[in-house]
Amino acid sequence: MVPPDPKEVPMSVMPKAAELMTRSVIAISPEMSVDAIARLLSGRGISAAPVLDKAGQVLGVVTEADLIARLAGLKDAPMGFFRSLFTDPVARAERYARTHGVTARDVMTEGAISVGPEATADEIAHVMEEKHIRRVLVVEGGRLLGLVSRADLLRALVGPVTVPQEVPDAELREAVLIAMKREPWANGVYTTVQVEDGVVRFEGFTQHDGVRRGLQVLAMNVPGVRAVLDNTQPMPAGMMAAV
Template identity: 60%
Template sequence: MTQLTARDLMTPDVVSVPPETPVLAVARLLSERGISAVPVLGPAGEVLGVVTEADLIRRLAGQEDAKPGWFASLFVDPAAEAERFAKTHGVRAQDIMTETVLTVSEGDTAAHIAHLMEERNIRRVFVVTDGRLRGIVSRADLLRALVAPMPEEGEFSDGRLRSAVIAAMRKQPWADSFYTLVDVQEGVVTFHGFMRDEGVRRGLRVLAEAIPGVKGVKDETQPMPNYLFAGV
């Protein structure tokens, strides 16, 4: 089954700004366009950073930062304080932008991009080819992967579904693939064998239901005997 990639999901027409753009102009751009971030591009189209709503709010909040007292100033890192001052008082995009930007290639899958977003707790990634910005994939774009057209029915053979369920189980450390057997008939997945506990039972049901083409899930397993617990 073909997976959607960044090329399929990305928004290619990305609003961007040069590094010299005034901060107030960036704030106005985000407000008028109803967007939460804008990439900052160099002369060759390379991504230098991104100005987000958080960067703008940080700058606004920094105007009320209190000056450290004499004693506290003895322990201040001058370089860090200078950097913070630039972020909270800068007047150009390059002064306040977040320079650490996560990028992906056009061929990266929706699943991979979703994993990166979840792992880094970010809301968007930039799609880059040969160092140049090609598009942006946001969380909203990823939702399209969930409602993408399903493959033809012929791709959902029982053999393929069974292989997909087993492969998914082997990726989960909690799934007892050694003691739990999988059978698929007419798209319905049936678990046989032994099941460790109710948590694993629920997890396997969710795992199987998430595989495209599965029409139903049955559980015909038995509780795990005590003498087998030592081996799991």
């Protein structure tokens, strides 16, 4: 039987937000002053705090970036009359409120990015990377359950040590070839794959060092592969033109 591709591992084995999240999250009220927020973040060594209303509903989040943007905005030069004619007055008003606001409600980022407790580690990582954020709130029914940070996500990479199963070399080779067919950059026409005693050996030619590194990682992600040897050579110019 061909070993499972890493992309096809059942999602049930992937840690979920409810397992990874930090439950003791320091939250603030929308009326908390900016000065108090700055002291809180600095004193507790945290970079953000969710803003909750009296019912515990998430209104937004105040981050270090929000406070720094407020500080920088205080130095905004007055806008000239001519330029003001071509500027959205609503956007100007909102920026003024954020740069001169005195409470969490004024400076917070509304609509904080959140996930549900069933979100898996890879889904959370995708959200963080796509949105360029360091942490994500875990919310259910609008109520805050916890927070998952980048540090929390690292725990998903440190799973229990397992003894790899013995997989026949022929099945490992087939699994590597299948994985290569899924990747458009892994051109198997000029690169051959051999497997002996669980060691994958690439022979032939590759177009770029990046492709060589990609093939090594691809092979090592196939369950049962013990090691990877790269014996490929740079593709000759004439052969490259024919690709």
